[in-house]
Amino acid sequence: MTAPVLEVRGLSVSFGGAGRDARGAVEVVHGVDLTVEAGTCVAIVGESGSGKSVTARALLGLAGGGARVRADRLIVAGSDRRDASEREWRRTRGVGVGLVLQDALVSLDPLRSIGREIGDPLRIHRRMSHAAARARAIELLELVGMPHPTITVDRRSGELSGGMRQRALIASALALDPPLLIADEPTTALDVGVQARVLALLDEARSRGTGVLLISHDLAVVSRIADTVIVLDDGVVVEHGPTAEILGAPRHPVTRALIEAVPTEVPRGVRLVVRDRPLDPEAATTASQADSSSPGPDAPRDPAQALPPVPALEGLALLKSFPAGAGTTHAVQDVSFRVDAGRTLGLVGESGSGKTTLARLALGLVVPDAGEVRLGGEPWSPLPERDRRSRRARVGAVYQDAFGSFDPRWSVRRILGDALAAAEREASDAAVTALLDQVHVPADAAPRHPLALSGGQRQRVAIARALAGSPDVLVCDEPVSALDATVQARVLDLFDEIQREHGLAMLFISHDLGVIRHMSDTVAVMRGGRIVEQGDAERVFTAPEQEVTAALIRDSPRLVRGDGSAGFR
Amino acid sequence: MSDLELSNRAVQGRALPRPPRAGTVLALAFVAFLGVATIAPGLLQTADPLAIAPREAFEPPSASHWFGTDESGRDVYSRVIEGTATSLLIGVSATAIGLALGLLLGGLAGLGGRVLDFVVGRVNEVLFAFPGILLALLIIVLWGPGPVTATIAVGLSTAPGYARIIRGELVTVRSSGYVEAARVLGHGRARVLVRHILPNALAPIVVLATLGIGQAVVWASALSYLGLGAQPPAPEWGAMLSAGRTYITTAWWLTVFPGLMIVLTTITTTVLGRALAARDGARP
C-alpha cells in the first residue's frame, strides 16, 4: 500500500462563539481520526446531524463561515493543510480532492450546461480552453456512463433526471482525476436502479486507484462498497473497523441501532427500533408505550386472520391520463387492486410509474377516466364530490412532505382540531391531546408550530391528522422517504402499531423495497402506469415472476452482514 | 466575501433568524412621525401652513422658518407637515385601489378556471401595455386634474402588477400540499378557500402594500409635476415640489424639503416592507 491519500488526526470543528477564545462555541466534530488509502473506500456512517458532512467539508477547507477547524494532522493531497491559506485550499480543491455534495439535485448550477460545470476545474486549474474542456467533459460523461454524452454535455441540470445529475456531479469531481473522492450521500433520493449504477461508478473509481470517502446514513448502501466503516455519533467516532466486522458484530449501541433500522431483512411486524438504547425522548416514549400497550409487538401476526367479507379499498380497471403538451401521459392504465381491513398493500415502482396518481385516485382527488374506486364495497370515485365529502373521514392520507401539508400559519392544535371538526368530531383540547398521544407526541407540542417540531414528530402529527376521522383506510404516499433511517424506523413502527390497534387497511407507497417488504402483506409493482406484478409480499420478494421486479430487488441495496469480503458484486 | 463566508451562506441557509435592524427601527420612528403629522399636524407645525405673507417670501431656512418660506411667504416646514396627510392619503388610496383591482383580477385568474385565467391574463397585459403615465393622462383628461384623479390613475396603473403577483400566490397556494390535505379531510370548497387559500395567498399583500405606498407617492408627485396631480395651494408634497422647481435657481429649499419627504417616505415604506417580508419568510 502506498501513502494514504488522506490522513486526519484529531479533527475538531466548532461553530459560533466570538473571538479567539471561542467562548460559546459549539463543537460538532470532536477529535475524529480518518485515513483513506488509495484504491480503498472508507465510509462514514451515522445518524442525521452526527457531523458527517461537516467532517467532509472540513477536509476541503469548506467547513463553513465561523467554523473553527483544529487538527493534529490534516494531510490532504500530500501536505498538511492545517494552516493553509485560502489560496492554497483553492489549489487543492478539485485537484487533490473531488467533492460530491450531499444535495445532488441542487448542486449543479441550473443555469449552466453541465459541460461547463464539469469543465470548470479544467479551466480553473489547467487553464484549458473552452473547447478542450468541453471535449474532456464529454469523455468524463462517457466514463460515468451518461447516455448520449455529446448531447447531454450541453444540457442544464434542470433538463436531467436525478440520476443523471448525480453522475454529472461525480464527473465534475473526477475531472482532474483527484487521488481522493469524497461523496456525501451520493445515493439518497435516487431510484434503486440509479442508486445501483451510482454505487458501481464509485466502485469503479476505487478500482482505478482513487481513494473514496463515502458518507451515508444508510448501512445497506455502505455494506455494498466500503472497505472500512467509521461510525460517527454526535461528532465522535464511536466505532471503526473493516466493514464486515462492524456490520457483522456491532459493538456500540449506535451502530446496532443503525443496523436494526434497516428494514430490509426484518420480517413483517417486527419492531425496528432497538429498545436497549433510547435514542431520544421521542423514541423513549414510543418504546415504553408500545411495550405496555401492545401485547406482543415482536410476534408476527397471524397471516391466516379471517378475511373480511368486503375489501376496504378497491380499484377496478382504473385509467387516468393527463394531457402533456401535444400528447398525453398515461399515468395509470388498467390498474386493479384491493386492500382489506387490517392489511397493507405495498406499492413500489420507479419514479414516474404512477404511484402518486394511483394514491390520488384512491383518495378521490382525481376522477378516473375509466374504472372505479370502491370504498368499503360502495362506490367512491363515481360519487359527486358533495356526497364524497361526508365520507372522507373514512379515508386518511399521509404524505411525504408532512411540513408542506400543514397550513404554514397554523399550530399543531389548530391543524388537528380542524381535522377533528372535518370528521364532525368534537375538536376540544382534550381530543387533540388524545390524538397526539396516539402517535406518541408529547401534549406540549399542541400549541407549537410544525416548524418547531423535529421531522419525525411532524410526520407523527400528519399521521395523527389522518387518524382524526377514525378512518378505515389509510393512504400513505412515501410517508417515510424524507426521514433518515433511524427516524424512519420509529415511524414505521408507529404505522404498524396503529394498524394493529385500529384494524386499518393501508395503501402504502414507497420506492424503497426494504420499507415495502417490511410493511406489506401484499405488494404491487408498478411500471409505466401499469401494475406489472401483484401478490403476496413474501412471494413477490422471494420469487418474482417479472424481470422488472427481479431487477428492482437485485438493485436495491441490502445489508450484507457477516460476509468478510465487502465489495460490489 | 471570502470563500468561507460563501460556503457558510450555502451551508446554513436562511434558517437563522435575522436580528431587528437599526434601519427598521429608524423607519418605524419615521413612520411614527408621519403618523403624528397626519393625525395631528398641529402638534408639529410652527405656523399656519396656508397663511400668506408676501413680504416674507423666499426666506431661506432659519430658526423661525426651519425649511424657509415659499413664494407666498408660507412656512415650508408647516406646509410639509400639513401635506403629509394628503400625500400619504394619495399613496395609500392609490395602493388600495391598485390592490383592490389586483385582487379582483388576480383572484379571478387564480381561482377561476383555465379560460378565466387566460382572459384575465390578456386583460392584464392590456393594462400593462398602457404605461402608467398613459393611463394617467387618459384618466386625467377624462376627469380633470386633481388628487382624486391622480390617485385613481396611479392606482389603476399599479393594478396589473399586483394582479400578477396575487394570481401567482393563489396558484401556488391552490396546488399546495395543505390545500390538498384539507380537501382530503372533507372540507368544502368555500371553507378551504376562506380558511386556507385566501389567508395564505393574501399574506404577502401587506408587504406589497407597504412597498407600494412609497412608489405611489413618487408617481403621484410626477403627475403633479406635469400639472396633472394635486393642485396648489393644497400642500401636497408633489405639488409643492413641482411648484418649487420653478424657483430652483433662487430658492433650493422649496424643492429639497418636500423632495426629501417623498424620498424618505419611499425608503421607509420599502424598509418596512422588507422587514415584514423577512418576518414572513417570504420574498415579494
Place this chain on the structure above:
Amino acid sequence: MPRSRTLRRVALRLAGAVFVLWAVATLTFFAVHLVPGDPAQAILGGPGSQASQEALDRVRADYGLDQPLAVQYLAMLARLATLDLGDSYALKTPVAELIGGQLLGTLTLALLALAVAWGFAIGLALWSTSAGRIGRAIAAGIELTAAALPHFWLATVLIAVFSTSLGWLPPVANDSASGLVLPVLTLAVPLAGFLAQLMREQMLEALEQPFTTSALARGETAAGIRLRHALRHAALPAVNLSGWAIGYLISGAVVVETIFARPGLGRTLLRATELRDVPVVIGVVLVVAVVYVAMTVLTDLVSRAVDPRIALEERA
C-alpha cells in the same frame, strides 16, 4: 420541444398580441371620446380657435365625425387593420410619420437607460455582495434612495450639479452624445435602484444554494462564483422585469423629454392629449403597446434561453 407545440405557442402569442393591440385601441378610442372637447375644433386650430359653424360642420363631415360613434369606431378599426394610423388633427400630417420621427428618440432614450440601469445594477450587486457589512448597508442605502427618486426631481438636481455648477454637460439634450447623458441618467438611476435591489437579493439567494459550495469545491474563486454563477441567477428576474421596465421608462420619458426638451413620444402624447388630437393619442398608445408586447416576447425568449426550467415547467 415538438414542432407543433412551438407553433401553437407562437400562434397563441400572436393572437394575444393582436388582442392586446385591439383592446388598447378600443379603450383609448372610447376614452378619448368621453373627454370633453370637440375633435372638430381640435382639427380647426385647437381650443380657443374661432372657427365658424360652417367650418366646423364641414370638418365634421370630412372626418366622419358626424357619424355615430360605433361607425367611427369601426372605421378606425378598418383603418388600423390596414396599418393606417390616420392623420393628426393638429398637424394634418400622417400620424405614422409623426410618430416615426419621435419613436427613435424615445426608444434610444429608454433602451440606453435600460442598459445603463443594468450596468449600474450589476456593478452595485457585484460590489455589495462582496463588500462587508458596512459596504452592504451602504449599497442598500444607495439602492433604496435611487429607487425612491422622482424623475423630475432627479433631473433638476442633475442639471443643477452637472450643468449649472460644474458645466460638464449640456442641460438640455442636443444632437451630441453628451446631451444624452443627463436624460439617460435621470431615467436610469431609479430603475437601477429597483434592479439592484432585486439582483442583490437574487444573488444572495443564489450564493446560499448548494451549487455554490459545489463550485467552491472545484476550486472556483469567490469572484468567479459571483460572476459565473450568481450573476446569471440574479439576471433572470431582472430580465423578466425589463418588460415592465420599458413601460416604466416610457412613462418616465414624458417627464424627461419635457425637462430636457428632447423630441419623443412622451411629449407628443402630452401635447396630443392637450389638443385632443385623437389619432395621435391612439397612435402613440398603440406604438407603446407594440413596443411593450415586443419587449415581453423578447424577455420571454431571453429568460427561456437563460433558464430551461421555465420551458420545462410550462410543459408540466
Place this chain on the structure above:
Amino acid sequence: GCTPAGDSPESSGDPVTGGTLVYASGDGEPSCLDPHVGGNYPQALIVGQFLESLVSLDESGEVIPWLATEWTVTDDGLTWDFTLRDDVSFTDGTPLNAEAVKVNVEHLKNPDTQSSTGYLALGKVDSVEVVNDTVARFHLSAPDSALLESLTQPWNAIESPAGIARGMEENCLAPIGTGPFIVDEWVPQDHVSLVRNDDYNTGPADRAHDGAAYLDGIEWRFIPDSASRYAALQAGEVDVIDNAQPDTLDQAAKSGSLVEIDAPRPGASNRIELNSGQAPFDDVRVREAFIRAADVNDGIDSLFFGTAERSYSVLSSVEPLAYSDGALFDTDLDAANALLDEAGWTERDADGIRSKGGVPLTVRFPVSTNQSIPAEQSLFEQIQATAKEAGFDVQLEPLDLSGWYGALFANEYEAVSAPYTKVGPDVLRILYHSDSITPAPSGYFANLAQLDDPELDALLTEAASESDPDARASLYEQAQQIILGGFYALPLYDQQNHFLHSPKLEGVRAMPTVSTPTFADAWLAD
C-alpha cells in the same frame, strides 16, 4: 425697450457676420408656421423671422412703412390704397405685388384657412382690388381706425401666393415670405432651422441696417421647462430664451452675466375679469368688494422680484391710449366688508365665508395652466387668501386649455384671467363690446366680464371708426373709465414678455408691434 440687466456695459463693437443663433422658446410649439392659420403668440414669435407685414410701428407707436411705402385713405374711411415696394421678391422668387396682397387677404378671410386673429383684424375689409402692380386698394364695409395697427401684426403678414397655393399642409411646414430668414426644416417637438435670406433687402423703416442679416441662421428650439431653459442659457447652450421667469430675471440682473429684454405685449393688460353676467358679480358692490379685498401689490413685488409693475389699466402700458386710475384699486378690507354687508351677503359660516339666502359667496376661478406662469398662479392663490378675509370663497381650478375653454363656454366661472394681445386700443372693442358675449360656434367669446353696456358699446363702435386721433383718444378714455369704474376687471400688470440673452448677442430688439424679438440686425460677437 432694451435694458441691459446689471451693470454690463453695452459693448458696441462692429457687427460680425456669421454664426447660428440658438433661440429657446418656452411657448408652446406652433402646430402650423403659417400665422394665417389660427394665429397665436407662439406663431408670432417665430414668423417675425421670415415673414413681413405691410406696415410697422416705431418706438413711439407711430405707423411706419415696411412692405408698403405709403398709404392713403378716402375721407369716408372706406377705401385704402397701399403702395408697395417694387423691388421685393419672396424667397421663392415670386414678386411682391398688389396681386400677392389680394391673395393674402383672401387667404385670411377664407374659412378654410381657419384664421382667427388675422381674420378678426380684417373684419371690416370687404375686398382688395389690384389697382396696378404696386397699388393694392382695400375696400372696407365700415371705417376702421384700427386697420393700420392691425396690419402691423405678424398674423396679417404677407406670404408668397405660390406658397399659399401649395395647400395648407405644406404651407404650414414652411411658409414663404420676404423676411431676413427662410424656413429650412422643422423637426416637430425639437426645433425649426432658419437660414439667412441672402437677398433680403427690406425691413421696417426703423431697421438698423440694410441688406441681409448678419447671422447665418437661427436654430429655433422648444424647451418647455423654464428651469431647463434658463440652465441652457447659463450653460451657453442657447443664446436667447423667452418667457424668462421672474426669479431668474432677478438672478440674471444680480449676476450681470445676461442681458434682459423687457417687452410687454401690446393690447390688454393681465387682469382678472369679473363675470358680471350672473350672481354674485352682477352686483357692482360685490365686484368692488372683491377688488377692494384682493391684496395684490405685495404679491406682485415678491413673486415678480420687481420685474413687473402693478397696472391700473385694462390696456397695456405700451398702448399710448391706455388710461389708468389707481385710486379705484386701493385695497380696503373694511370697505369691502361694508359693501358686502350692504349687498346683503351678511351670513358667515365657520370659515368666515359669506352667504346670502343660503347661497355661499363662491367665486369659481378657472386658471389656464398653459397661459398663467407659476408666479401668476401663486398670485391668484394670494388673492384667494386675501379675498377670503372679506368672506369670498375663491375656488381656483387649474385646467388645461381645452378644459379651460370648456369652463368658460359653460359659463362656469365668476372670475378669470385671459390675456389678449393686439396692437392698438381697438382690443377694448373685442374684449368689452356686448357683441363679444355671444359665443362663436366653437364656444369662444372674448367679453369674459360679460360687460353689457349700450353706452360703452356706442363709445367703442364710434372710436373704431373715428379717424381724428384726438377724438379717438377721448372716446377710448371714456370707454376705459366706464370699464374701470364699473369694477368689471382687476388689472394686475402688463402681459409679461421678458427675454434673456447672452451678452455675445448684440443688435437684437423687440418689435414695437407685438413685442416679438427680431434678429434681422443681430450678430454674435466672439
